[in-house]
Amino acid sequence: MSVESSSSLLETRRLSVRYGGVVANDDVALTVEAGEIVGLIGPNGAGKTTFVDAVTGFTRSTGEVRLAGQRIDGYSSHRRRSGGMARTWQAGELFGDLTVAQNLAVALQRPGIRALLADIITGSAPPVEAIDTALEMVGLADVADRRPSELALGQQKMVGVARALVGGTRVVLLDEPAAGLDTHESQHFGEELRRIAAAGIGVLLIDHDMSLVLDVCDRLYVLDFGKVIATGKPQQIRDDPRVVAAYLGSPDVEPSDVLDSQLTSGTTSPQKGR
Amino acid sequence: MTSTLATEPVLTLAGLTVGYGGVPAVRDLDLSVRPGEIMALLGPNGAGKTTTLLAAVGALPAIAGTVQALGAPLDKRVERNARRGVTLVPDNRGVFHKLTVADNLRIARRKGGTDLADVFEYFPKLKGMQGQRCGNLSGGEQQMLALAKALLPSPKVLLIDELSMGLSPIAVKDLLPRLRLIADEQRMAVVLVEQHIDLALAIADSAMVLHHGRVALSGSAELLRSQRANVEAAYFGRVADV
């Protein structure tokens, strides 16, 4: 394991993921610096979640993943988390049997023999202060004792974000955290993200809320068919025709083009007498 | 394009509110399609398109409002609706990866449905692939199989979720015109959820853009083509307004 000086907080090199014959991520190179918010966007099925899975150790990949210069691609996912790399999930994936505060507590107190003895001898109460700080950061301090199922989807996702931030997190990968938030909430979330980054945490943000992404990110990567097709500042990306095409289909297509193509393909004109 | 739209709708959603666990994802939606009509249902992720389609085949119960299909209220059971001629190609395509192409097609056949030979005329490529396991097919081929499977029982209403997801633009350009042809020839009503809005609008008769579970724009496909900036705004949120 080599540690390089002047290395990025999070860096992937030639990261590829294959499912059977399908290449879900293709040689993705990406960096996130401390204190930076980096956006990862792309149409449905472009491989964004796969990328997060690969970086955090939830799917097999080839290539390098480095955290502060140290290679971690061989590590199990729980070890990557202990090393300071956290993530959230698209579906929230909170622990439904635990309260909001307990959801954060499990990220702070790992099970084991030591925890076992502490449970019996001291009772190991959850570290309230750290939990409250994290919940306040996402504006959910007043629901600490609720079950996740009692919260709105947007709030559940914010709990997920808070859970990812506790316990010495250095870089956090957020998978569609703003889906389910209304416009107002997502603006507020953007401000929270800036505050999180200002504390020196590196943030990788995946989201479909383009206004949020364009607004809050320092840099953007655009994925399509598993490949990075563009990278740059938000404004550059917004004006990049390749990006618009990836999202909406190519705007230069005329209706007649499409209908003509059936004639040229020559296979699709069954003769029917109906 | 179909010219005779003056028939009765075969699928009508009226005041439909539907969602998950009592939480609405789509609110107060009105929608109707007629035989031979292709309607493009558009909107960004999470707008409620898939939810709408699932409700229209009976896979999700309505919280409020009604769904009428082929002149009668929708049955609670998806399989009953499918047998009556209302079916869906779901966003995972609904093909069975562990079965061969032939077996996929075999279980889709119905008495009084379309002949396999006729379906192969729309998708000739499938004919030579019948022995292959569906899981080994490319995305485009799987989507052809999905459509072929859906066409075999001759549905009156066909709903298609994300026809082009994961497909290359070339494959999409190939598939969409075939869909137009099928809708015309079989007098089938189609509701098409599609990411490639320009391609979708190019073959559709009518279109509707959903945003946060409500109708943001709706009208003829021609109208929406002319208002492309507005459609784009619905996708990119408030940035386009600036």
Place this chain on the structure above:
Amino acid sequence: MSEFLQFVFLGLSVGAVYSVFATSLVGVYAATGIINFAQGSIALWAVYTVAALRTDGTLVLPIGDVSLGSVASPTAMLPAVLLGVATAAAWALIAHLVVFRPLRRAPALANVAASVGLMLFLQALVSLRFNTESLAALPILPEGTITVAGAVVNVSDLLMAGTAIAVGALLWAYFGLTTRGVATRAASEDELAARLSGYAPDRLAATVWTISGAASGLIVVLGAYTIGLDPVSYAYYVVPAMAVALVGRLASFAVASVSGLVLGSFQAVLLWANTLDWWPAWAQAGLGDAMPFVVVVVALFLLGGKIPSRGSLGELKMPAVTVPRIRPIPTIAVVAAAALAILLTADSWRFGIVTSMILSLIALSLVLLTGYLGQISLASIAFAGTAGFALSKLTVNWGVPFPFSIVLSALVATALGVVVGVPALRIRGAQLAVVTLAAAFAIQNFVFNNPALTPYEGHQISEPTLLGMNLSVRRGTELTTVAFSMTVLVVVTVMTLLVMRLMAGATGRAFLAVRSNERAAASVGINVAATKLLGFALSAFLAGVGGCLIGYSRGQLSAASFTVVVGLTMLAIAYCGGITSVSGALIAGFIGPLGVFYVFLNQTLDLGQYYQVIAAGGLLLMAITNPIGAAGANAELANKLKTRVRTARLARVAENGTTSLEMSSVKVGTHVG
């Protein structure tokens, strides 16, 4: 060599039963995703039906019977066989319609509990409804022999094997060649897509259940004369059948069918090996019964590959958990009530109370492992038994004194618990239940029932003493002493309180996190594998303490206290009582085998013989009506009430006018915004 061959062929009859059970299991799994523990019990009913018909022409029904003949003219062979097979098919169909279809969205645990309940229920019902003492199986297949390479081979064994292969081939053909069969496979891959093609998965499943029931019934009916007839063994043939079904990844009829035959032959060859001089004494009994576990482990770890899981629409969650808080007053009240009960009773009633307390500790081990950590284990009773046997060795051979004897013995069980827990790192749900059942079965037959490991005078246990006090269970004519009962109360109370502290602490939270979402647990830094092993270790320790107390309560240990049936009953009852709560464990102890409820049935109502049917039937009813368990049902109710109160409060806010509503929405807005 010819002798060896002879045993190979001799094993074919039993192998044929494994084979057909296994292919039936594969079929049911393919159609429904359910691993049916009751497959053997269903066949058991068929074989006794035929035996009764052939003896005196009586068609025995679950309630009442129909006379179709007399002792002088019993039912003819063919109609008797057909009727028997039809009853098995009917039971299978009923199982689908009444038990499993209502549970199709229920968590795996509910399905395991229900299917185990059905297994025990049918088995108990057979014992009650049929005259199992005197009924015998008559030959159906021809009795001749032929000689193959010097070995004398029964024609019936060959016919059994042929039938098994034919059944396997028919099932394969149904799933592979018929449209309905193909659609059934399709529905198991993607239920919604199958519905969209117009198929009702429930109806497809009903067909498969019926076929599988008939096939299982047929093979046992044909083989009963050769294999023998008793009301227990066929029910447990499902264990080796599950093992070979796993070899075929619960997907391949051919592999399951052939492996079943091979396993049967292999077990027979092990019997032959006993006649060899060099064959070790310890391997002379039970090795064949340990084979299913070996097969399962090999299938899961060496063969690799994934067992297909079934994609279904929206699954219910496991029963909700309330983290226990130790409140002094209720705790003291319960302990005081128990102490009072001990003092006010004597002999068999007091023994019932003591047994109930011990069982609640074993149930608590299940609450921790299954309720909290979500790992379904059917091996708890084997952990308890292991500790009991260790206790015998430790106290008699090495003179280890109480209470260290308990701690050390429980640690032996802990080690075993970790070993049995290893498969849990690869599999979950019902498949884990199968592995743990195979393990329990192996331990029961290879360790507990192994004469080579049993001393001549039985497994004696030295009387416990503490600081000169005699704590032994019997003194003179007193069947259950107060001193022993109080000792049990103290041990159980201390262990329960310790467990409650664990559950309320970081360990309990981590367990619940793993239970509700393994991926998410890993993503917050929990080592899921280590946590699961910790759960197995703790659970085995608790069960081990329980096993030691059972040992002390009997003075001498017998394998009968730790049979697989007891283990299955414990899981079922713990599920019934409420698998996610400490109070559930107490309830389970109360209704567990030989506990207070049993004494009540036996002494007061004189219905002891109905205990298993009542317990299993009650469990089935519970499982079907409350798929998330009794404690779950209570929690649901509490939640509903809470929501109602909250809605009422909201309504009141609304009545106070729109301004206050706007106020509150602004408030919501600001705390997010």
